[in-house]
Amino acid sequence: MRRFLNRLLPKSWRSDAVTIPVIRLQGAIMSGGGQFRPSLSLATTAGVIEKAFAFKAPAVAIAINSPGGSPVQSRLIYKRIRDLAQEKNKRVLVFVEDVAASGGYMIAVAGDEIIADPSSIVGSIGVVSASFGFPELMKKIGVERRVHTAGQNKSILDPFKPEKKEDVERLKTLQLDIHQTFIDLVKERRGAKLKDNPDLFTGLFWTAGKGLDLGLIDGLGDMRSTLKQRFGAKTQLKLITAQRGLLSRFGLFGQKAPASAIAGAAASGLMDAAEERALWSRFGL
Template sequence: MTGFFKKWMPKRFRKDGVTIPVVRLHGTIMAGGSQFRPALNIATVAPVLEKAFAVKDAPAVAISINSPGGSPVQSRLIYQRIRDLAEEKNKRVIIFVEDVAASGGYMIALAGDEIIADPTSIVGSIGVVSGGFGFPELLKKIGVERRVYTAGQNKVMLDPFQPEKEKDIEFLKSLQLEIHDIFIGMVKARRGHLLADNPDIFSGLFWTGGRGKELGLVDGLGDMRGELKKRFGQKTTLQLMSASRGLFGRRQPGAMLSGDLAERVTASAISGLADVAEEKALWGRFGL
């Protein structure tokens, strides 16, 4: 049958294979981001997820994750959006782990009805971390005096330009424990019946995909193309979903920046140095 006639035939008479929409979530998870330094957050991810779940004839949506984590808020928002769309559109969600799905990356992976990893993937790191840099001695060396005026005794808590205070650290740790409890609750709610009886699971440790399967953190080992063809047939095609393009063909981030290009580049370079270092540290924890 020629392609011309096949195009106009009712879908129920066609013998085409199944098309599975694919969403690729790659990078650190943080609010903000720009065309110059993209990031995973609900603003940038939501439009692509909407497109993927809108593919009517697709029995499932495949999501590829490669993230060392980041913002717990943005991770949870992305997780919730995936689950809401899956229930609204009645579609199965299959998560595929690339290099790493750790911390916030693993939190997003929990949105999957199944999690498939490569044997050498890194998964887990179910914990909470806060990082930063302190510069009080640097200011002294370069002859700069820090001047801060506040209304409220705790408004400069954890100021990187002042020495750390024990009470500030204790307060931060109490917040981390609250977030950690929420993370643990999510893991137990989604995978509690599959988890091995091992206290290290919630300690912040991370494992290979093979060991993660033994612990119940993932359901299987494999790759996206092979796994989807095995499930839905050899004629299955994968359709990579992407963000819509703007007037001049550029990918649209969740929020557009305004102002002069040179100013944006300069501002990004100045304000983003610490963020870049922190991002490198996140990937570096997993040898990436």
Template sequence: MTDTWLDSLRKVLPARFRGDRVTIPVVRLNGVIGQVSPIRPGLSLAGLSATLKRAFAIKKAPLVAVVINSPGGSPVQSNLIFKRIRALADEKNKDVLVFVEDVAASGGYLIALAGDEIIVDESSIVGSIGVVSAGFGFVGLIEKLGIERRVHTAGENKAMLDPFQPERPDDIQHLKSLQRDVHDMFIDLVRARRGTRLGDEPTLFTGAFWSGRRAVEIGLADRIGDLHGVLRARFGDKVDLLPIQPRRGFFSRFGMSPASRAGAGADLVEAGLAAIEERSLWSRFGL
């Protein structure tokens, strides 16, 4: 009688309170990394810090699952998110399993390196270990419109790479030097995290990207699989996935960051260009 009563009680309790169940917190990282525009915030440490902390705070969880679907973005925010995940994993003594959905490229792959294991779909797009800087030039346009550009600076390089002025060779050289520094950091991180799992692929650090199956072959990922299948194979049918989602304010539900609410209509041109640039990041991978 007692066992029957206890079994009935377990069925109505939330999964995390049932002693016979394994709860796995799941954090989903979807989208471009960094602030896309004032009214289109992307993935950032500030936006994810509390979510990650809640995921790793679940004491009985043997690991944390991170699901990534990102074409990249800000290298700084990518690195900060990576470091935060690793710091929490070490502090709470938990493994991290990373699951790649459509794409983990560039900064998206950098974050994926936080996983003790990287699991991909056969058709996932993985890699793009490089650095890119893209923008628009409006010199010809403002000339056609008869607009005169006036810039006054204290410091000869203060207006470096101004899109309304012709590019200067010295500016481009300086930008490429910065990109090399970031690229070197990215390469060092890949080698440190993947170690002897990396294969002999000559184009590994050229910015090329591969299918999930090929990524496993060259050591950028560990195996083919999916979130539900892998966790059930590891823990059996008594595994419960617990999505850990950001707590969003009223305006955030409509895609507006706190900084943008006061002047949502002031930067429409910038927002439009940012949307085009965001779209271009996804379209590079056929998405």
């Protein structure tokens, strides 16, 4: 109806504004996502991604601000974006905010173009696994660890036992496989844009200026200015958000959750927050 009425107006009165849907992907990438600490995963982002690509527009803009996290969830989000871009025949423009590193950069390469602020951090094309070991603590507090398994390799990398060389080698083999998947994906998407630099896939990260020289991104700038330059001065940006249900909107969930469940969820949220804090701190953020 609006398009029909627009045709009836004099040309000078018509609106030539283009509206571009915008998705914001903010935070660490983890499977699930809880009430106390929401995170990025396919489950938490699929709805807004589908909604953005259903929008009548020539392109979809994605703002990314993520230090990385789960390689599986990163690739699932990347693939959902690329599948919909091809299905809907839409161009994807990615805009990096503070950081798009590790899994955050994996999602960023879903864009047909990657644009970043000069001070943004990009890269970190690698795989990391971090944990803690408590064998000496167990001795000091007089606690005996008892683990019974069916299968000699069912309890590798037990944090309460001394680290074994063969367990570490097995973990590194897994990391190399995951790393190669990451490298192949970046090469497939960035192609000849990538410079022949020995540090490119070592896990190092750079500011956007150096990232541009290396071919990790396509340009420097911000979302609003870039979109207006591409689609006209009247271009409007529409932020796409997840639709909340009526019950969750008013906090009506039926019976009250047990105190133990709330405490468990809170503890899990604190652990997720600590893990996310560690991811951000790698980049001085």
